[in-house]
Amino acid sequence: QKNYFCFRRKFASKKVAKIVPKNTPKKQLATKKEAEDESSFSRLQEDRRKQAERSVLIACPPNITEMKFLKHLSTHGSIENCFFYESFGIYAVVEFSQTHSIDSMLGATIFPSVQNETAVPFKTRLLSLKASDSVLPKTRPSVPCQKLNPIGTKELILKLSQQDTVDKQLYYLLEQHQLTEENIRLRFLVCSLLKDIAAPYFPECVIRLFGSSVNSFGKLGCDLDLFLDLDSVRGRNTKQTRNQLSLEFQMKSTSSERAATQSILSVIAECVDHFGPGCVGVQKILNARCPLVRFSHQPSGFQCDLTTNNRVALKSSEMLHLYGRMDRRVRAMVLSLRCWAQVHGLTNNFPGAWITNFSLTTMIIFFLQRRSPPLIPPLDQLRELAGPRDECIIEGNDCTFVSDISRVKNLDNTETLDHLLQEFFVFYANFPFNQMSINIRKGKEDYKPDSSPLYIQNPFELSQNVSKNVNPTQLERLVTLCQESAWLLNEGWAKQRASTEPSPWGMGALLLPSLSQSIRNKSKKGRVLQPASERFKNLLAFLKTNKAGGSGAAGNA
Ligand code: CTP
Numbered sequence: 001q002k003n004y005f006c007f008r009r010k011f012a013s014k015k016v017a018k019i020v021p022k023n024t025p026k027k028q029l030a031t032k033k034e035a036e037d038e039s040s041f042s043r044l045q046e047d048r049r050k051q052a053e054r055s056v057l058i059a060c061p062p063n064i065t066e067m068k069f070l071k072h073l074s075t076h077g078s079i080e081n082c083f084f085y086e087s088f089g090i091y092a093v094v095e096f097s098q099t100h101s102i103d104s105m106l107g108a109t110i111f112p113s114v115q116n117e118t119a120v121p122f123k124t125r126l127l128s129l130k131a132s133d134s135v136l137p138k139t140r141p142s143v144p145c146q147k148l149n150p151i152g153t154k155e156l157i158l159k160l161s162q163q164d165t166v167d168k169q170l171y172y173l174l175e176q177h178q179l180t181e182e183n184i185r186l187r188f189l190v191c192s193l194l195k196d197i198a199a200p201y202f203p204e205c206v207i208r209l210f211g212s213s214v215n216s217f218g219k220l221g222c223d224l225d226l227f228l229d230l231d232s233v234r235g236r237n238t239k240q241t242r243n244q245l246s247l248e249f250q251m252k253s254t255s256s257e258r259a260a261t262q263s264i265l266s267v268i269a270e271c272v273d274h275f276g277p278g279c280v281g282v283q284k285i286l287n288a289r290c291p292l293v294r295f296s297h298q299p300s301g302f303q304c305d306l307t308t309n310n311r312v313a314l315k316s317s318e319m320l321h322l323y324g325r326m327d328r329r330v331r332a333m334v335l336s337l338r339c340w341a342q343v344h345g346l347t348n349n350f351p352g353a354w355i356t357n358f359s360l361t362t363m364i365i366f367f368l369q370r371r372s373p374p375l376i377p378p379l380d381q382l383r384e385l386a387g388p389r390d391e392c393i394i395e396g397n398d399c400t401f402v403s404d405i406s407r408v409k410n411l412d413n414t415e416t417l418d419h420l421l422q423e424f425f426v427f428y429a430n431f432p433f434n435q436m437s438i439n440i441r442k443g444k445e446d447y448k449p450d451s452s453p454l455y456i457q458n459p460f461e462l463s464q465n466v467s468k469n470v471n472p473t474q475l476e477r478l479v480t481l482c483q484e485s486a487w488l489l490n491e492g493w494a495k496q497r498a499s500t501e502p503s504p505w506g507m508g509a510l511l512l513p514s515l516s517q518s519i520r521n522k523s524k525k526g527r528v529l530q531p532a533s534e535r536f537k538n539l540l541a542f543l544k545t546n547k548a549g550g551s552g553a554a555g556n557a
């Protein structure tokens with residue numbers, strides 16, 4: 001970082017800089033309304049999008065030096081930000097201060113000379129830096145690389161065991177797993193590169209990021225949820241008045257909105273497949289409830305899911321982002337429980353009867369709303385706090401809620417993360433899933449409208465169950481793991497022991513392979529159960545008595 005800023009002073013081309021004295025309070029720089037807008041979700045997304053439009057992604061030779069690299073690029077203009085990462089080679093994300101620097105750079109970029117093959121001459125902002133042998137050092141210097149993936153589970157458990165409270169463990173896990181600033185920049189850049197592929201057909205389109213990349217609960221390595229927003233293309237027509245002479249576009253018509261979506265996605269998929277450098281494994285999943293195109297973006301390692309018209313999902317992401325900002329415990333709880341669910345195979349990257357991270361996050365939000373006093377308010381209260389500018393109806397669904405977080409008052413809950421984590425497991429170990437549904441709009445359970453094993457009402461599309469895919473077996477696994485985790489935290493197995501050797505405890509112990517799962521697996525294979533330790537015996541006894549109490553999940557199963 002230090003080197004880079006030295007570089008900027010030395011090599012950056014001349015530009016008129018806005019100089020703001022360091023100590024000027026924010027209030028003096030902007031009106032209150034402007035300051036609010038600055039932190040609003042949509043403003044943050046817009047700023048990120050513009051930042052990405054001024055950026056390029058460059059594959060670098062392995063022996064590149066940061067100084068040479070930046071010196072070469074700054075001939076096209078002042079560089080605002082630059083970082084490197086490693087993913088099958090070294091890549092650099094370079095953000096220029098001005099968009100015209102990109103034009104200058106692309107103007108000076110040449111096509112590769114490929115022998116025996118013909119390349120499609122489609123120009124994008126994914127480039128390769130080539131250097132002749134004499135220019136770069138022979139030995140490989142190390143450019144500072146940002147990490148794109150979280151530390152492994154074994155190392156995480158070890159590090160967690162070295163913390164002295166569960167609260168510190170959860171914050172440590174949050175620090176290790178949350179998306180970094182650089183990772184977020186790269187996500188928006190990939191999104192912007194994809195927009196360039198769709199733009200020849202739909203010049204005014206926007207590709208928007210939603211889901212865990214932007215909802216503040218993203219974990220390093222999570223997928224990239226994108227949607228092609230054509231509203232700005234269609235929006236032009238609404239400005240015209242009908243009582244004058246006017247011109248209309250002649251268009252192909254399709255039998256339904258769904259058919260139009262399918263044909264647009266099909267064409268974009270072909271373009272991504274044939275023209276998108278670095279995009280591999282393109283799959284058209286057009287018959288799904290929500291048609292999508294799935295592919296891998298190799299230079300970033302991101303798995304991408306592209307849909308269209310997913311404005312309600314974007315609103316869900318905004319809502320989660322708001323909840324994540326209300327109290328720092330919310331993100332620590334969500335990231336830790338996402339990690340716990342992943343380690344135990346409750347969630348899975350492949351579609352199926354598993355609980356999704358979105359369902360799990362909604363369950364955590366609901367639990368935090370049910371505390372006494374609540375830690376966060378129900379969505380209906382956030383709707384009441386909304387101003388006129390927050391009003392939002394999407395396809396007949398009321399998606400209105402406050403965007404200005406300063407209007408949400410603090411709810412006086414002072415529970416520790418240690419206690420909240422324990423209570424979360426107890427809450428869902430005993431939740432009457434067979435009768436009741438989870439409703440974060442009201443912040444209260446409701447009777448289930450159908451017999452789905454797990455019913456979580458979609459907060460905006462009220463007749464939809466977010467967890468419709470979950471089968472009785474997966475729900476039962478969740479409940480059993482909650483029982484086991486509550487037991488581990490309660491019975492002292494997860495408490496730090498007075499020992500010179502740090503052994504897994506607290507959150508670390510919760511990430512070890514599940515005892516109840518291994519008992520189940522052994523009994524399924526027909527082996528005689530011989531608990532290896534006192535720990536097995538105690539857990540078995542606990543699970544037996546707890547089953548009798550009945551969470552309702554088993555009843556459903
Ligand atoms: N979504 C939804 N209803 C579902 C599943 C998903 O509305 N049943 C929306 C949510 O807004 C969710 C987004 O689609 O955030 C993306 O879904 P998914 O990728 O499954 O969840 P993420 O929150 O992105 O979590 P992950 O890190 O697992 O990708």
Ligand code: MG
Nearest residue numbers: 211212223225
């Ligand atoms: Mg996702």
